[in-house]
Amino acid sequence: MPTTPDFPQMLRGAGLRVTRPRLAVLDAVHQHAHADTDTVIGVVRQGLPEVSHQAVYDVLRALTTAGLLRRIQPSGSVARYESRVGDNHHHVVCRTCGAIGDVDCAVGHAPCLTASDDNGFRIDEAEVIYWGQCPDCAAALRS
Amino acid sequence: MPTTPDFPQMLRGAGLRVTRPRLAVLDAVHQHAHADTDTVIGVVRQGLPEVSHQAVYDVLRALTTAGLLRRIQPSGSVARYESRVGDNHHHVVCRTCGAIGDVDCAVGHAPCLTASDDNGFRIDEAEVIYWGQCPDCAAALRS
DNA sequence: ACGCTTTACTTGAACGAGTCAAGAATGCCA
DNA sequence: TGGCATTCTTGACTCGTTCAAGTAAAGCGT
Structure with missing residues (x-):
């Protein structure tokens, strides 16, 4: 902290x-x-x-x-x-309730985030959003 | 085609x-x-x-x-x-003009899209948006 | 082919996040 | 402390999208 x-x-x-x-x-x-x-x-x-x-x-x-x-x-x-800036972190979003969680960059470096074909674009950031269910909504769906 | x-x-x-x-x-x-x-x-x-x-x-x-x-x-x-559905492709978006291009999944498989810490979420999709400048806007910025 | 039921479309109003604009207030520097 | 640029208040407004009620049409069974 x-x-x-x-x-x-x-x-x-x-x-x-x-x-x-x-x-x-x-x-x-x-x-x-x-x-x-x-x-x-x-x-x-x-x-x-x-x-x-x-x-x-x-x-x-x-x-x-x-x-x-x-x-x-x-x-x-x-x-x-959010106040976490300057680091390369991403988010998980619950499809049901919209809850958001932080996710650190999937791998230490980010080679997987280099587009395979960039269409000529000059890319400066890769934003990742993981979609799914938060623990509460996943439990509610199963019941 | x-x-x-x-x-x-x-x-x-x-x-x-x-x-x-x-x-x-x-x-x-x-x-x-x-x-x-x-x-x-x-x-x-x-x-x-x-x-x-x-x-x-x-x-x-x-x-x-x-x-x-x-x-x-x-x-x-x-x-x-868009009509491309069912495949695992992503997008590049121009910060200046909003133009969008398609980008195939960065790597053949998607290990990098497994969140390192999923907060207990049940993740079913990883959406990637690459931000940058399209060729036209990049050229305009440089001039 | 015909009518019936369900689903889709038209019309028109409404909603809500976000923005615009003009004037009053406040921070900051000399 | 005075002056000026920036920021805040107030209130109207835009625009993408949705809601609601009634009409039209798709498609099923006969």
């Missing part, structure tokens, strides 16, 4: 002003991995009741662009955010 | 009634891989001017559920459809 991140420092380091909404959003996402925007708004308002949803949208975009947050959006889901 | 698919047979084989809108949608997606719903509506209306957008939405869902089409939706994109 790393020590509690220094949010103001992170913001300044990214060239962003330190504001209460931004600190609150950073904290919310650090505490609730894979939360969607609505959840973030709810968590943020527990400590800062007057923030507008627009502010949260703006902040999430600013932090994502700055690389402090990562945005993920599996098919059929709304946008979700 | 496979022979022209027998759309009526495909529909019947999937337990679906054969209707003009369904034939038109099947044909449209076979001719325009990775088309979004709006494009499909446009193409379908070239031969069948009176179809409602709702019908196209319904048909696309029915065909996707039946396994005759595959739906893909990269982050930040609307739903897109």
